[in-house]
Amino acid sequence: MTFTWKIGGEAGFGxxxxxxxxxxxxxxxxxxxxxxxxxxxxxxxxxxxxxxxxSDKEVTALKKEIDILVCLNEETFHKxxxxxxxxxxxxxxxxxxxxxxxFKKVNLPLKKIITDLKGQVVMKNTIALGASLAILGGKIGVxxxxxxxxxxxxxxxxxxxxxxxxxxxxxxxxKNYSALIKSFLVEKEEKKERLVLSGNEAFSLGAVAADCRLxxxxxxxxxxxxxxxxxxxxxxxxxxxxxxxxxxxVINTALGASFAGVRSAVGTxxxxxxxxxxxxxxxxxxxxxxxxxxxxxxxxxxxxPTWTEQGDLLFAIFSGHxxxxxxxxxxxxxxxxxxxxxxxxxxxxxxxxxxxVVSDMYLSEGHKTVEKEWFDNLVANYLIKRGKIIKSSNFKxxxxxxxxxxxxxxxxxxxxxxxxxxxxxxxPGYFYQxxxxxxxxxxxxxxxxxxxxxQVEKRLxxxxxxxxxxxxxxxxxxxxxAKTVFISWGSTKGIVLEAQKKLKEKGVxxxxxxxxHLYPLDKKRVSQLFKKDKRxxxxxNNALGQFGKILAMEIGLxxxxxxxxxxxxxxxxxxxxxxx
Amino acid sequence: xxxxxxxxxYQPTWCPGCGDWGIGMAIxxxxxxxxxxxxxxxxxxxxxxxxxxxxxxxxxxxxxxxxRALPNAIGIKLANHNLPVLAVVGDGxxxxxxxxxxxxxxxxxxxxxVIVHDNRVYGLTTGQSAPTAPKGYRxxxxxxxxxxVPVNPLALALTAGATFVAQGFAGDLNHLVLILKEAITHKxxxxxxxxxxxxxxxxxxxxxxxxxxxxxxxxxxxRDNFKLALExxxxxxxxxxxxxxxxxxxxPCYHESLPQLSSFPLVEKKRFLKYDELIKEFI
Numbered sequence: 001m002t003f004t005w006k007i008g009g010e011a012g013f014g015x016x017x018x019x020x021x022x023x024x025x026x027x028x029x030x031x032x033x034x035x036x037x038x039x040x041x042x043x044x045x046x047x048x049x050x051x052x053x054x055s056d057k058e059v060t061a062l063k064k065e066i067d068i069l070v071c072l073n074e075e076t077f078h079k080x081x082x083x084x085x086x087x088x089x090x091x092x093x094x095x096x097x098x099x100x101x102x103f104k105k106v107n108l109p110l111k112k113i114i115t116d117l118k119g120q121v122v123m124k125n126t127i128a129l130g131a132s133l134a135i136l137g138g139k140i141g142v143x144x145x146x147x148x149x150x151x152x153x154x155x156x157x158x159x160x161x162x163x164x165x166x167x168x169x170x171x172x173x174x175k176n177y178s179a180l181i182k183s184f185l186v187e188k189e190e191k192k193e194r195l196v197l198s199g200n201e202a203f204s205l206g207a208v209a210a211d212c213r214l215x216x217x218x219x220x221x222x223x224x225x226x227x228x229x230x231x232x233x234x235x236x237x238x239x240x241x242x243x244x245x246x247x248x249x250v251i252n253t254a255l256g257a258s259f260a261g262v263r264s265a266v267g268t269x270x271x272x273x274x275x276x277x278x279x280x281x282x283x284x285x286x287x288x289x290x291x292x293x294x295x296x297x298x299x300x301x302x303x304x305p306t307w308t309e310q311g312d313l314l315f316a317i318f319s320g321h322x323x324x325x326x327x328x329x330x331x332x333x334x335x336x337x338x339x340x341x342x343x344x345x346x347x348x349x350x351x352x353x354x355x356x357v358v359s360d361m362y363l364s365e366g367h368k369t370v371e372k373e374w375f376d377n378l379v380a381n382y383l384i385k386r387g388k389i390i391k392s393s394n395f396k397x398x399x400x401x402x403x404x405x406x407x408x409x410x411x412x413x414x415x416x417x418x419x420x421x422x423x424x425x426x427x428p429g430y431f432y433q434x435x436x437x438x439x440x441x442x443x444x445x446x447x448x449x450x451x452x453x454x455q456v457e458k459r460l461x462x463x464x465x466x467x468x469x470x471x472x473x474x475x476x477x478x479x480x481x482a483k484t485v486f487i488s489w490g491s492t493k494g495i496v497l498e499a500q501k502k503l504k505e506k507g508v509x510x511x512x513x514x515x516x517h518l519y520p521l522d523k524k525r526v527s528q529l530f531k532k533d534k535r536x537x538x539x540x541n542n543a544l545g546q547f548g549k550i551l552a553m554e555i556g557l558x559x560x561x562x563x564x565x566x567x568x569x570x571x572x573x574x575x576x577x578x579x580x
Numbered sequence: 581x582x583x584x585x586x587x588x589x590y591q592p593t594w595c596p597g598c599g600d601w602g603i604g605m606a607i608x609x610x611x612x613x614x615x616x617x618x619x620x621x622x623x624x625x626x627x628x629x630x631x632x633x634x635x636x637x638x639x640x641x642x643x644x645x646x647x648r649a650l651p652n653a654i655g656i657k658l659a660n661h662n663l664p665v666l667a668v669v670g671d672g673x674x675x676x677x678x679x680x681x682x683x684x685x686x687x688x689x690x691x692x693x694v695i696v697h698d699n700r701v702y703g704l705t706t707g708q709s710a711p712t713a714p715k716g717y718r719x720x721x722x723x724x725x726x727x728x729v730p731v732n733p734l735a736l737a738l739t740a741g742a743t744f745v746a747q748g749f750a751g752d753l754n755h756l757v758l759i760l761k762e763a764i765t766h767k768x769x770x771x772x773x774x775x776x777x778x779x780x781x782x783x784x785x786x787x788x789x790x791x792x793x794x795x796x797x798x799x800x801x802x803r804d805n806f807k808l809a810l811e812x813x814x815x816x817x818x819x820x821x822x823x824x825x826x827x828x829x830x831x832p833c834y835h836e837s838l839p840q841l842s843s844f845p846l847v848e849k850k851r852f853l854k855y856d857e858l859i860k861e862f863i
Contacts (some may be wrong), residue, residue: 028863236857236858238849249654259652406586426660428661444635445635508593
């Protein structure tokens, strides 16, 4: 059983909160969810919609048909009716509008209930949730609990006041529409405790678990909720969260903190990242670890702030002037987001260079259920690896003379693996500098040919070391023998997986290479994966097929068949299937 | 105890007679006088002749990008507030390319000491006009004369909320050392604007020019008087240059206002492990 519930209404009237509550209700009742929000870049006015796909099993993609559409205004109905079927239920208020189409009508007197109970317009949401729960066969208790969680701070009276709207909606269905009641949300007897996580929340949890101690950001959709989440936790976690004056200050605050020895990260979207890239190059030459969370949205320039795209991959891979190593990772879902975030902080420290974690609006702002036990195990087994960054207390001083004279530490010592030891500034007996100019082993500026060449090669050797020790090949899903093979990266993962499932039901077997470790690529091992007798399809949420260009450049693979989407909306399962 | 020699790195490449020599020496002398050694100080350098001090001053140094030394310094201070953090920058660096950072570092009262080499000209790039150059100034980039009026760094920092604003002169080393010691010791954001002749590219604002126009603030000057400080800051419009601490008040610094840092520096923090407290909100 898999169904889609969708709610829509005017922006500024609580649609987002309501949608998330529905996701949590489904999760608490033992189901798994994937959700997706649509909203304009406005605070008020315009149309907001929130859809939740619910199932007994893991949900990796949205579903075409909407099974329950909750219309808080007439626009919602017209905008989304093309996804309704004759079996779909439409919850709406006859006082607001009416329709003649052949869907199952559920008239919910929202206005009347609000007037009778002396409520505010925003409480229509609560009525709608109560009604939704009733028609899906769930018990009201879980919603009442969530309302209590939300309003507990304001006192019992406020809790009760809000709960009565949920009850009114619930009762309305029980009384008048008992024939339409489904058993989609009957509480599961056996259920795992699950977290309802957005991609941004997954990054935030990963950052905390990785012992990131400073996060700097300037608000930019769709990355901003990382800033909000980490800021709201700072008293508990002890992380410092700085909302700086601009993205240039953001990354340079992080680089300063990282220089001084603490794990640091920044988060932004394409435009903010554009402001950061000079400093990314600084991190490259000065060998300063930093994790950059890049949540893409459609560009160029201001683009479409609240929609989705994978249009900044080439920009991320080639970001920063000059030649220096950087590592680009892209998680495909919430679990991979946590795992790769944990890894990103280790890689940044081990290779003393920038690591970019690439997300997009679809992954960053959509929620998915993740088993709590899985998370608990993952973080319990996570080891912080700082590579050659040495804490002062662990540093065995070679300086016998430390009280008399400080020594210039060789911060950029030439090594076989390209990585040099770093002691934390403040370590007694030494000093050194990290330098944005080309430098000698001791950090001092140089323009001499020989040390320049040696330092360039040392830095680039870190890539070789990474490919040997930490690079991972794409994961393969599906049938090894299939002639049709998809190639994708990042957030398109779940959509391709669902398309594979649907195709298999039709008797079409497919394979799928999903890349997490996007750059650098191990040319030899990656090129061995691709065979002449297969038909490859590149699936990307952009217009150029950007990862395809990387494959062409790095391993000479020219994937001619491309499934691309660049209208600001995510790739769909049907969009893939119809091309096969 | 460390000596000037301990802080002395490579032989400077500054032009003979450049004001940077005096500033470089004053910084070292101030650090020695304050009983620091090179392993106890963090210094961020901008890009310019001033920033080239990176190779001449021994410390835990970060030679940053043009304009970005201030956010780097803020990051260092947040990570380890036990380290005194200095930013050695130029006028183009701090008042041009990085002007935005000066405003916000002042507002935040971040506990860093910003030492600006103000020679009214871009030296390293061979003599274009700086943001502090006077209107009408002719340079390679403004052959018809500068159209803009100059930035007033002292007034800018004052109105942006800096808690310590001072002006020194590269030609008066002893006095400059006194100012720098106060600036480094000051708890909060400190700006020291240093008037500095560029002997190669600025033929107007020479040692002689400044010697005729600088004067030291009286011993009984009220440094906590904001209006008076603004008056002093505006004297540059009459080509008068007060030297000394123009303004100083107490206000909690940024890092002191963070509960996260109440017991130990961030770099010594223990790893947070109580994830259950965070994930409640996701259930």
